[in-house]
Amino acid sequence: MKVFDLLFGANHSFVERSLYTTIEVGIRYFLFAGVAWVLGYWLFRNRWFHRKIIARFPGSAEVRREIGYSLLTLLIFGLVGAGTIAASRAGWTQMYWKISDHSRAWFFGSVVCTILLHDTYFYWTHRMMHLRWLFPTFHRVHHLSTNPSPWASYSFAPAEAVVEAGIFPLAVSVMPIHPAAFGLVMLWQILFNVAGHTGYEFHPKWLMNNPLRLFLNTPTNHVMHHEKMRGNYCLYFNIWDRLMGTNHPDYESRFREVTSRPVSNAQR
Numbered sequence: 001m002k003v004f005d006l007l008f009g010a011n012h013s014f015v016e017r018s019l020y021t022t023i024e025v026g027i028r029y030f031l032f033a034g035v036a037w038v039l040g041y042w043l044f045r046n047r048w049f050h051r052k053i054i055a056r057f058p059g060s061a062e063v064r065r066e067i068g069y070s071l072l073t074l075l076i077f078g079l080v081g082a083g084t085i086a087a088s089r090a091g092w093t094q095m096y097w098k099i100s101d102h103s104r105a106w107f108f109g110s111v112v113c114t115i116l117l118h119d120t121y122f123y124w125t126h127r128m129m130h131l132r133w134l135f136p137t138f139h140r141v142h143h144l145s146t147n148p149s150p151w152a153s154y155s156f157a158p159a160e161a162v163v164e165a166g167i168f169p170l171a172v173s174v175m176p177i178h179p180a181a182f183g184l185v186m187l188w189q190i191l192f193n194v195a196g197h198t199g200y201e202f203h204p205k206w207l208m209n210n211p212l213r214l215f216l217n218t219p220t221n222h223v224m225h226h227e228k229m230r231g232n233y234c235l236y237f238n239i240w241d242r243l244m245g246t247n248h249p250d251y252e253s254r255f256r257e258v259t260s261r262p263v264s265n266a267q268r
């Protein structure tokens, strides 16, 4: 409850709110990216190597750049988050504070709806940021990582960080959301985001022979996006890329190649 009050209490100044929100998103980023880093780039680096989508590791200068831009992103997420909470406290959004104000079913329904909204928002803003006249300002920084590490999850130019943060004010404007429900969406977000950038394919080989492949996104999909710059724009699900025909033509064959490698390739 204390943490809830720190983040969402009614009587904070904007500076206090920004600070608390930055710390909260920062803890989430460093915890999830840190665990992925320790597991995939340290403890199981050799054992999992056969599933490393790009069969080499990024250099330390690249990792430092990813962390540097991510720190800037945390600050921007803190500012946009604080602004959205302040606007909500002023009654300008549909955010609600007592879980009992809506049904328990809606609490979980709002989590699902926000995930679907975020998936759609991400796909279309991502495609826009790939337009030639928007790319340099918005999206070039994220694509400096051609072989991303988990730290690339928030490696955005400031302009892209504002766009990515936009899901929070958008979601609370279009539907009633309790802060704890949005918190669950953010846990889901960081889990998928870090998994997509860590560079290992953990899905089973049979996924590409199963109808689930039409819905689920995979780390191979996003790592290929970093490698090729074109195609594979989706986030949690593969639905928009399928509908719009924007999966990279080699996506499925690359997934099959990665998941078919013999384990004996592992020792490097």
Ligand SMILES: [Zn+2]
Pocket: 126, 130, 139, 143, 225
């Ligand atoms: Zn991109």
Ligand SMILES: [Zn+2]
Pocket: 142, 148, 152, 197, 222, 226
């Ligand atoms: Zn990425």
